[in-house]
Amino acid sequence: MPPKLLKIALFVKRWPHQNLVGGLERHALTLHLSLARRGHELHIFTTSSSNISYTTYPQTKISFHLSQPSPGGYLDQAKAWEQFQIHNSSGKPFDVIHTESVSLRYTRARKIPNVVVSWHGIAYETIHSDIVQDLLRSPEDPRLPTLMDRVPKVIEEVKFFPNYAHHVATSDHVGDVLKRIYMIPDERVHIILNGIDEDIYTSNPRRGHDFKVKFGVPEYETLVIGMAGRLVKDKGHPIMYQALKEIFTEKATYMKSVFVLIAGEGPWAHRYRDLGSNVIILGALDQTQLAGFYNSLDVFVNPTLRAQGLDHTLLEAMMSGVTVMGTRFASITGSLIVGPEIGYTFLPTVASLEKGTL
Numbered sequence: 001m002p003p004k005l006l007k008i009a010l011f012v013k014r015w016p017h018q019n020l021v022g023g024l025e026r027h028a029l030t031l032h033l034s035l036a037r038r039g040h041e042l043h044i045f046t047t048s049s050s051n052i053s054y055t056t057y058p059q060t061k062i063s064f065h066l067s068q069p070s071p072g073g074y075l076d077q078a079k080a081w082e083q084f085q086i087h088n089s090s091g092k093p094f095d096v097i098h099t100e101s102v103s104l105r106y107t108r109a110r111k112i113p114n115v116v117v118s119w120h121g122i123a124y125e126t127i128h129s130d131i132v133q134d135l136l137r138s139p140e141d142p143r144l145p146t147l148m149d150r151v152p153k154v155i156e157e158v159k160f161f162p163n164y165a166h167h168v169a170t171s172d173h174v175g176d177v178l179k180r181i182y183m184i185p186d187e188r189v190h191i192i193l194n195g196i197d198e199d200i201y202t203s204n205p206r207r208g209h210d211f212k213v214k215f216g217v218p219e220y221e222t223l224v225i226g227m228a229g230r231l232v233k234d235k236g237h238p239i240m241y242q243a244l245k246e247i248f249t250e251k252a253t254y255m256k257s258v259f260v261l262i263a264g265e266g267p268w269a270h271r272y273r274d275l276g277s278n279v280i281i282l283g284a285l286d287q288t289q290l291a292g293f294y295n296s297l298d299v300f301v302n303p304t305l306r307a308q309g310l311d312h313t314l315l316e317a318m319m320s321g322v323t324v325m326g327t328r329f330a331s332i333t334g335s336l337i338v339g340p341e342i343g344y345t346f347l348p349t350v351a352s353l354e355k356g357t358l
Helices: 023-037 077-089 123-135 146-163 172-180 205-214 237-250 269-273 287-295 312-319 330-335 350-357
Strands: 007-011 041-047 061-067 096-100 115-119 166-169 189-191 223-228 258-263 279-283 299-302 323-327 343-346
Touching: 007 023, 007 077, 023 041, 023 061, 023 096, 041 077, 061 077, 123 146, 123 172, 166 172, 172 189, 172 330, 205 287, 223 287, 223 312, 237 258, 237 269, 237 350, 258 269, 258 287, 269 279, 287 312, 299 312, 312 323, 343 350
Parallel strands: 007 041, 007 096, 041 061, 096 115, 115 166, 166 189, 223 258, 223 299, 258 279, 299 323, 323 343
Antiparallel strands: none
């Protein structure tokens, strides 16, 4: 019996440009491109951009319905809803409506029985992130005002989340929080971990060797540590930078035997370059380049200070056969690094990170 082919609507704030974006958009790309390649009909309601090509998926039934972003950069709800209604009422109605986070606001989602929302981070988790970042704050730096505003935001989420018929939690921890704290009935919460393209992220030593040669990394007697993602404060780069600085200062031999490869862009890039020529900033990489990057590593480190969602980079590294290290947050320890046989976890402090790195 042939599989049933679905007509699917997706609401997403942005569609990825060459895979160079964060988790929410990467989730949308990986999931829905895979569905389209299986023959399902996809209608993507998203913002327009002059930097993105929307016609690069041959032999798929993908249609883009674009609108100018709002002044804040969000999806124009009224325009997207109008486009959706036209295609939902013409011919076959949508079998599934999927929204990445609040790309489809609850005021409209509550009218739809077959809508499902994927949560990549919720306000309840953010409180933990705020606490961690405040503990790491220098005495002379002001306390973030958002710390005091977070509880009201959690209360608001608890109020409007039930308006979505089905909820996909991208980690076991978020699924538990949705059931216990947000009081969503069990049958409406579905735990589906973030997925990655298994055809791209595989163990391939030859690819890793070629990547190291390209960037001048010695092949033998060298430990290669890698990081990937946005090089910003809340991704943990202040503690990673300080840990590497202290390690290189205390043990000068590591300057020759340890190489650090960093895939990504952001304000911390120039600081890492100051550590020495063995710290190499690769810039933003597409998925094919990332596959070579992961295979070149001995250890992949994700020092994030954001206790939210489930970072794709750890999944990609694990599927590439790389030893992983991650911050000891509930989503990571509950869904990915579930024990010492899988990888190493550390507290979000410089001392704990140093202990685990070398």
